[in-house]
Amino acid sequence: MSEPVEWLPDGTPYSPRFGDRYHSENGGLTQARQVFLHGCGLPAAWAGQTQWRILETGFGFGLNFLVTWAAWRADPARCTLLHFVSTEAWPVGAEDLLRATSVHPELAPLARELHAQWWGLLPGVHRLSFEGGRVLLTLYVGDTQAMLRQQMPAVDAVYLDGFSPQRNPEIWDSHTLKAVARCCRRGTRLATWTIARAVRDALAQCGFEVTRAPGVPPKRDNLHATYNPHWEPRTAAQAQPAPRPPGECFVIGGGVAGAATAASLARRGWRVQLLDQGDAPAAGASGLPAGVFAPHVSPDDSLLSRLSRSGVRATLTQARALLREGLDFGQTGVLERHAADKVRNKALPASWADGPGADWSQPASDARLAQAQLPAGTPANWHPHAGWLRPARLVGQLLAQPGITWHGGSHVSRLQRKEGADGAWQALDATGRVLAEAPVVVIAAGADSRTLLNNHWPLQALRGQVSVGTYGPGEAPLAPFPLNGNGNLVPDFPLSGDGDGPRAWIMGSTFERGLTALPPTPAEQQEAHTANFTKMQGLLPPAAERLQADFAAPAGRMRTWAAVRCTLHDRLPVVGPVDAAALPGLWACTAMGARGLTLSVLCGELLAARMQGEPLPLDAKLAKALGAERLASL
Structure with missing residues (x-):
């Protein structure tokens, strides 16, 4: 349940839990x-900075965030990237949030954008993007x-x-104030409305230089503080490797993982060269005609379940920002049959x-099952924020x-690092010609990552085939x-860019370990159709019955599409430096397996x-689980 909010006669929101108003008498703005x-x-x-990082304790209705966002928008000298990190033990409901923030006309458009992403806020870390x-x-x-203490963000x-x-x-x-101090660098500025003696003393003990400042009526004073301890602190900034400023880099791999990595770096000011052996982007596994993005669920809310939810939110946010709903993707919801x-x-x-949690997944209702022509009581979950997507788009x-x-x-046949002070990486083709050179390289080449990493990790090739039919x-x-469930079905997507042409369905996929040859032989394609038909019989029997003749003679309206994916033993991607000490500047974003659409962004x-x-952008424990360090002993 959302945190209950009461509304006072003057329109001010009030918290029954804490017996206090959510903001001051002047409305909070x-x-x-x-x-x-x-x-x-x-x-x-923040003027002229590549990024600026703000930490807030107590998000409430988000007024501080909205005011900061509006100021960033209006500032021609704004930082390239604004990070706003906020804690909240008891998130309010989406409608209460919208009611409290949209009363300010200058903030109303931003409040509506925030409201649109204010869902599924289970305990943990959630990244909202604007x-x-x-x-x-x-x-x-x-x-x-x-x-x-868990996340330790370094803030300004x-x-x-x-x-x-x-x-x-x-x-x-x-x-709590010690935990805040550990997130600060020397010079981090802090502001608060309270001048309580206990707060002033605790801040001073944590290394802040505290001063009073004129307050906002009816308060006479506020507190300003600067983190400048008399000792050498071990803060988040010291605990992490020195960040790289934006510069030159190249990414190897033109699929979703490589494109998402390149886009994330480019937004931060990096100049990115993207190398791919295909003549056009998405020439490999990301050329899948259409696929499903959906959360994984488990009764103990496992690591993969939590990771997949963060992935669904990231994918859906990017799709809404860049793609055309109904043509390139659809947040239709996904029915997961068990x-x-x-x-x-x-x-x-x-x-x-x-x-x-019900925003993410819920038991499928009989009405929902009936829409899919499945019997009432069929064991299944419904994922409202899941859907389908055309990865090449x-x-x-x-x-x-x-x-x-x-x-x-x-x-790219191999990588080599130049000798000398700069230690730049070079990408070479089979003849030894240099294709690209930069201090930083990211390997996002799917199954080809094995060769580029000289089999540094036990990456596995996994060929998959889907069956595609037209209406x-x-x-x-x-x-x-x-x-x-056991396989997945996208039942309806357009083959053309404008939606006026033929429509298609896609069912799969096979999991053919150790096979990498493309295209598959005719016999292998027939085996794939048979396997996919069997999966369809278990997933959606009415569809299988309707398509039985097509699967029996697939040369008519059906074809297979095949690609080779890359996986690891634990079914998790690997994201981060390959070996920060021995191979500085070499990073990887690979091994997405069968969840590339859900996890790549x-x-x-x-x-x-x-x-x-x-x-x-996610729980620090999940980030660690994706790091290369877990592979050191393999």
Whole structure:
């Protein structure tokens, strides 16, 4: 359930939990500007910076975020990238948030954008993206102290906010303020509305130089502070590798993972060359005609389940920003059907029934099952924010962003590092010709990553084949939305760019370990059709019955499409430096396996965040689980 909010007669929101107003008597807007934004020296402090990172304790209705975003928008000297990190133990409901923020006309358009992404806020880390990825809101849903100790973002400014120390003492106590201090660099500025003696003393003990400043009426004073301890601190900035400033780099691989990585870096000011052996982008596994993006579920909410949710949000945000709904993607929802022996493994966490978990996944209703012509009571989950996507369209839009130069027909045979002070990396073709040179290289080449990494990791090749069929004029789709489980079905997507041409369905995929030959032989293609038909019989029997003749004689309206994917033993991607000590500047974003559409956009953001020392877009434990360090002993 969302945090309950009461509305006072004057229209002010009130928290029954803490017995306090959510913002001051003046409506909060003046406080957000004068106390927090200007109290931290903004917008002047971020002028000309490549990025600026703000930490807020207590998101509430987001007024401080919206005011900061509006100031960034209006500033011609704004930083390239604005990070706003905020903690919130008790997120309010989406409608209450919109009601509280849209009363300010100058903020109403931004409030509506925030409201559109305000869903599914389970405990953990959520990345919301605005302004084409240049304004990033990272929400830590949970206890402030615990979340800051876990994530340790390095920040340039702190908005110390929350209900009054008398009503919510935990967010102001010395342990929480120590966690805040560990996120600061020397010179980080902090502002708050309270002048409580205990808060002033705790900040001083944590290394802040504290001063009083004129307050916003009716308060006489506010607090300003600068982090400048008399000792050498070990903060988030010191604990992380030195971030790289934007410069030159090249990415190998023109699929979704490579394009997403290139786009994430380009947004931050990097000049990216993208090399691919294909003549056009998405020539490999990302050339799949259409695929499904959906969350993984498990009763214990496993690592993969949490990772997939972050991936779905990232993919959906990018699709909405870059693609045409109905033509390039569709947030149609996805029905996940469970095999009889998998029902227990696909149960949803018990706490999800009436909370934000239901935004992600819920037991499929009989009405939803009937839409797919499945019997009432069929074991299945419904994922409302899942859908289908044409990956080549996404790749094309990602690569169209400024700062990226495409180099097709570039077959990289090996990498070598130049001797000398700069230690630049070179990409060489089979003849030894240098195709690209830069201090940083990212390998995102799918199954070809094995060769480029000299088999540094036990990457596995996995060929997959899907069956694709077209509809005749006026022929009804097989189902109103995609289904997945043992295989997946996208029942209806356009083959043409304008949607006026033929429509198609796609079913698959096979998992052919150790096979890499393309195209498959006619016999292998027939075997793939047979395997996909068997999966369709288990997934959607009415569709299988309708297409039985087509699968029996696939040479008519059906064809196979095949590609080779890249996986690891634990079914997780690898994202980060290959070996920071021995191979500086060499990074990887690969091994997406069968979840490339769900995870690639998120992984591109994760790589860019790690490279630049930014707040991470997901739980730090998940980021660590994707790191190359886990492969050192294999």
